[in-house]
Amino acid sequence: MHDDSALIASRIARTYRDRIAPAIRAEQVLIELDAWEAPDEPVPFGAVPRDGFRPIASGDAWGRPWGTTWFRVRAEVPSGWRERAEAGTHDIELVVDLGFIAGQPGFQCEGLVYTPEGSVLKGLEPRNDWVAVDAAAAHVDVLIEAASNPDVGSDWEFRPTALGDKATAGSDPLYRFGGVRLVLRDREVAALERDWSTLEGLLAVLPERSTRRAGLLRALERASDALDPDDVPGTAAPAREALSPALAAASPASTHRVAAVGHAHIDSAWLWPVRETIRKCARTFSNVLDLMDRYPDFVFAASSAQQYAWMKEHYPELFARIRERVAEGRWAPVGGMWVESDTNMPGGEALARQFVAGKGFFLRELGVETTEVWLPDSFGYSGALPQIVAASGSENFLTQKISWNETNVMPHHTFLWEGVDGTRVFTHFPPVDTYNSDLGAVDLARAERQNAERGISDLSLVPFGYGDGGGGPTREMIETGLRKRDLEGSPRVDFLRPDAFFAQARAGHPSPATWSGELYLEFHRGTYTSQARTKAGNRRSEHLLREAELWATVATVRHGAPYPADALRRAWETVLLQQFHDILPGSSIAWVHQQAEENYARVADDLEALIAGALDVLAGDGDQEVVFNAAPIALHGASALAAAPTRADGAGSSVREADGGYVLESDALRVVIDADGEIVSFVDRRAGREVVPPEGRGNVLQLFRDTPNQWDAWDIDHHFNRTPLAPARTAAIRIEGNAVVVEREVGRSSVVQRLRIAPHGSALDIETTVDWHERQKLLKLAFDVDVLADTAASEIQFGHIRRPIHANTSWDAARFETVAHRWLHVDEPGFGVTIANDRVYGHDVTRRARAGGGGATRVRESLLRAPVFPDPEADQGVHVFRHAVSTGGVLDAAAEGYRLNLPPRIRRGRPVEPIVRIDGAPSILVEAVKLAEDGSGDVVVRLYEARGARASGRLVPGFAVADARRTDLLERALESGSGDPLALELRPFELVTLRLRRA
Template sequence: MHDDRVHTERRIRRILDERLRPAVHGATAPLTLEFWQAPGEPVPVDEGLAAGYRPAAAGQVWGPVWATTWFHLTGTLPSGWAGREVEAVVDLGFSTTGPGFSAEGLVMRPDGSPVKALNPDSIWVPITAAATGGEPVDLYVEAASNPDLFGEGWGVPQGTGTLVGDIETADREPRYRVRRVELAVFEREIWNLVLDIEVLDQLMHELSTDEPRRWNILRALEAALDAIDLRDVAGTAGAARRALEPALAAPAVASAHRVSAVGHAHIDTAWLWPLRETVRKVARTAANVTQLMDDHPELVFAMSSAQQWAWMKEHRPAVWERMKEKVGTGQFVPVGGMWVESDTNLPGSEALARQFVHGKRFFLDEFGIETEEVWLPDSFGYTAALPQLVALSGSRWFLTQKMSWNQTDRFPHHTFWWEGLDGTRVLTHLPPVDTYNSDLSGKDLAHAVRNYAEKGMASRSLVPFGHGDGGGGPTREMVGRASRLANLEGSARVEIEPPADFFRKALEDHPAPSVWAGEMYLQAHRACYTTQHAMKAGNRRSEHLLREAELWAATATVRTGAGYPSERLDAIWKRVLTNQFHDILPGSAIAWVHRQARDTYAQIAAELEQIIGEAQRALAGNPASTDVVTFNAAPHARSGVPAGGGAILAASPDAPVVLSHNDIGTVLDNGLVRVVVDGRGLLTSVIDAATGREAVPPGEAANLLQLHQDLPYEWDAWEVDRHYTAQVTDITQVDSLTSGTRENGVAWIEIARTFGASRATQVLSLAPGARRVDVDTEVDWQECEKFLKAAFPLDVRAEVSTAEMQFGYVRRATTTNTTWEREQFEIPAHRYLHVGEPDYGIAVVNDSTYGHDVSRTVRGDGGTTTTVRLSLLRAPRFPDPHTDLGVHRLTYALVPGATLLDSTREGHWINLPARTVPGDRAVAPLVEIDEPGIVLSAVKLAEDDSGDLVVRVYESLGVRQRTALRVDASFGSWAVVDLLERPLDHPAASVRETGRTGEFTVSLRPFQILTLRLRRP
């Protein structure tokens, strides 16, 4: 019996591969081929169509890396093909890696209207469903010779050869060779037979050999193969299909798992290709999908990322019109509600909120559609701030599958309530198929059924199907499989439908899902908190400059009548949000992407500095004044400067710091903090004067740079493995050590070091009146496969670390009692990470660092050392062999005796330094808040250009708080609004007017976000 089964299975493989699939395209006729190599970057469609073409034929070599080649195909349908279905078959020499990771092409008509795309899995082009004979064929192909970076190892090692991950360093030799360009009769009956056999064969292999259904299928397949005359496949395909009809007609059992199949193409906004190529990938995918919808009205396709839709409107209007047409029929469905599928660990509070603002607004403005699904299948872990933002954006549901990538612990749910840090819950689904690129194969569907965590309680899951990452989308074969699997014995029932239908049915099917509370920490991709430091620094700086630009521009508009730069700010926000895509900001894209992002961040900084400067000069008064105005954009007062947008004339300085030298080292003392730096340039003592408590454990030293070997088992840019700690080099060698005092009273010590091929210069400083020790670090980083850390061993016994995240903080265990705890050996934090005992804490704050690790050891004296380390720089080779090479500047600081409020305050101050501008006029803040634990997140004018004032605050300490909120501006009505600045019918926050002009009493629950809109007269 076993031999019989194996024999038949091998027979199926051979007949499919050697006889049936090749016969799908029968009789052929030639097409004439011409080509034109575009110079440099891609050209507009009109220019490509009008270019001067040269003759070519099969065998033509084409395509230097990242180049564009246009092909012109012409021919005539043979008269003998009357009544036959005809397609063009065009194989440009694609690699076998799969759609999105090789050469690609978009087929167009002479008027530039799209037909469909060409890729390794789809080399056919529809010509006619029923030929008359003699019809002319005239088609153009815009072909992109993108490299197969998987096949090429994504680049080359440092210092050797050419780097294909950047057009500036890639060679210019042709990479591809045209294999086939011809007309062919499409034998639909054979194509259907192939699908029939594939579906049954795949299902059969997922069934146990003990199940009668498996053997019924096997016998049906044997009968079908026996019915095929291999010399006349077209003439006998019908008979073979009839032999399979009973097997395909057997219905699924009543309890069969139900799959909502959603067409999809997860297109990375940038990854192994630059942004400009993503524009074309989206165009190719959308053309594929809309063509497929013409033939299959049942197809539903979900596409996220408003930026990608906006690119089509701007750059590919013909594709955009087809998308709009299919949106109108309900087939092409906007999802996601975000500008891009962003990372969620690294963007700041306002930036993550603005992902929803700009994403949702686009779909509302263009289509009047309120997207309800937040669609993030591939981001690298999920902040606990998301549920509240989902709800405040007017969305209802959340989808991801990335948690299936956990390296150790299996995530326990597939359909569940996700509870955020403020208590908001959102219905969440993790497709148990464990991919966003399903082909609806028997293997995928069987895995979804076996893997589904809610068996016995529910019976429904979602499967996104279609080629993704590099685009492509669903194929006609996938749609054909779905129709056959709608009601098939032994399989899950498959129905193509929109995501919203799935979520509604899922909640009906499972009305009491389990709850997961807090962040969804991904046990993978932890190195993305650190890789490509320039991305992190550029993003952080952009976010804080945007805060200042909105704040000061709004203040200048209200105070002086200056124009509000809404269009400029809108454009800048969208560029920042685009760079927060989950392969750009995390540092996991090719060199070209990061080179362009660095340039973008520099441009953004210059534009925002201009906006800030214009607004502050308008506010400060006489620019010829000998006085200066000090502006404070931080949400906490400093040196007499009001919080959150206040400005005063120059404040009186604090007493300078005392700098002295003794046998134990150099001492800095400002009366609040006493610091000792030894001859190695390390912090051996940091004493908090208020308590007399020492922060540094006995015999240890802080601000110790440590270098590790770093070669993860795979995915270089993404991963850091636990074993990296096995080798460590403490960097204590000092090239030079100098000290001094600046005119402003700041005392400093500069330490220069060399290690490996790199050089680091650190300036440790203590400012008058400051309660923190600053470390300004410049590293000329020239290492390969190394990991640079800055260690702060601290004399506290901390059971948890508290890391700032969006709109609050997350606490994580410092113990390693369980695998869930042990796997958090690298963690993200924003502006601060705090550790401490119940009555005493210490914080490390930073201006551009996200990756951290926290560990505990018990010393010989019985005390506990809790070590906080900042992850500064890495040096992975792939996909960018030159990752992080060059000069980096980072600032971080140690804050002894810090509460969570102190941590929040110092974290803001290190990122939002005060500014001074010549002038003679103090500026009262537009908004004042009495309670410092309630943070002013944004002050701006409304997105709809109405001139209304919008104020967003949040509770940052995890406690219930009530505060007075004062608005120093005339306004009429006011409302509590959502993120899109629309009134909330039932606002959760308690807000009431006190009776004083412009004053409100606001009550917030822990970590609650509140947005007020005040209508200006």
């Protein structure tokens, strides 16, 4: 028998494309309209002038980059349309083509439709271009706020462009107006289109010679016969009848089940600035609300409390409607964080505050507590996160990004994720491998095919809707999902809230496997380094916030000074927003990072003023010279969390020229620097140990070609190691005061370094100033260490993680660039070396052969990159890095990290006793001291065990306490026994929050 399936499939495809889809819009009327262009930044609805509008026609150019144009649309509904609309056979719609271009929604022009009174109707996107008109309306009167956002990368090409910087984007129009039409939409044809699309989609995923596929081909062929190409509306009903048996065929009991969750992953900044994200949220959320009015089963999940807060501030009417749907249960706030944050680089307290701010907003404003952490697109997940999730009162975790791994495939999709402290959180990776699904056959087949737990758990989650740039679900997606609730050949689709999905997933998989440690993304490793100024601003802001909260708390408790809660909250919200996973990682357009740097400068000014005010209160009229030390760990006799009189350091440091090099010495160290400015000897005098291996070097600047295969700002690919460039050239070296100053040239850039013994005498401080003028280059600072280390300990939130240095397995080899916070430590039994920093996150640690036998370790800090997309001017200019090299254990490493990032403040005044201290356990560190979020005046202390070992100690308050309780991150009391909450018995890396009510 002749196989004519290809011919049938061709006919089916053409019938859909050329006959059915065009016939949905039965009649159309082009509308004349006019437009007004805002002169600069967007204006609110109330500021749009009544006059000043000019006619605009289809084909006219409009929209300078990042501009806003208001279109005024007025039209009469044609006679006869209303009768058909009121009869329920047709819908009247306004269809708008702003000049949409091919490509994904969210990366080009968009619009928001208003009534003449200023109420939001819905958003306009390339694939969501319609606005409903009331069936009884005789005329249409709306305004459209259109954003002419440039398409700067939706097709993922390497396209360095000036459009990402408003200052260089120019003013030439980007789009040609496509026109506005009043349309009569045929409901029966629209239903046929979804029937047809749903079944035709299955043809692409079913086995070539399967019975079901053959049946679908014949059903669609019969429907093609029933459809009159000259009268599609008149024959749509018999065509649908021909398809009804195929649509009614039920799936077998063993079919994979899909929890379809409406979603719109909206990046809080990326290829657009934050101000545009606010408008993207309004467009997307108004679309969702419109769909909820039409589809009672449709549910939607949206994360990021910041985005809800924007709606409350800028679109209060829209926020009120969202609040109603949340109360109804169909709109699900998820995530519990202020934004979908990066989790690699925020410090411990900052990551905790993502949940304090996020869950606090949801509880306060929406009356809900989120139980799941929703991070589909962040670039890897810290091993500290499970404990933070649990401490926030959340239970479940979702991401999709690990499916992007370049080398290894994660072995599970539903499992328990165990953090560095042993806390486990129930985790799901949607096997659909996208957070932008359309519920089409290809996506759902992939979800079933890739589900690693098939045979154990038959359920997975599918987030559907256009994302990244927003847009969200469409009515076509929902209609597709409704047809797949029980359809042979497709996974079963249920519209579920995320919490309902997790409840079912837990019940259906009571004994999941466990994955221990961080969820390292084998991709986007360059995000630890790109946009160094943004990273420096984050690091500095985190520590200024620590100081401001600490000293303000002491001033309030000891002297009754007003606590600046509102100012601190504003500063935190700015910092938390900028930890979003395309801002802090350095993967946004220039405009985003320029604004981030401006915001960090403003935060620094505000916090410095708060700190100065608190210190004025604390110092009083004393005349001693005192050191205010906000660090939680005492360093060489310094008082922690206190202000103590200054003292001579007693280090006996000196610098001299000798034997063609330079020698820096103290009681603890002897460091030799050669004529090139590199360290050739580093002797720990107390241990009698040389740190630099034979033929090794420290303080070596290395420049590499940095041309990633795919994503410039995101990626460092392993092949960079094979393309080193000319070594740094030393232009001058000299002694200035107590430092050796080295002037170098590397590539087209200049470097000035100052090397000196630290004031306490036990570390070498290196200040590196780089005037950077490279393109697609990577600058690393390398140290050879005479330690045979198996692992490297890298500081993460509330502790550290040990990663293997070897590359024995593909998993180990893929971790060729890793993240650390303030310090990285390598050791062998009895001896260790630390490299601490004040702004670096990217590192690599490798084993190297040691001259004379054995092995040594090389530690390299990634200082700067120069990607050209999405910001072609990334990191150009001057940067200052501070490092410290020292010996000791991990607590010594922690002390050096705090010293570099929390420089002491010296002023005249009176000593100040610690507000709290830890007795009996040097490894228990106080991370934050603040007043309670509820304004009660209670003192909140957050602390953790830092060594990775069990510890016993006691928190001793420096004020009278009426009551003490252990709480979660949101400062809610936890159930506890009758023991003393100030007596601390901590497991390794345990995080504890204590709430102290003042007497």
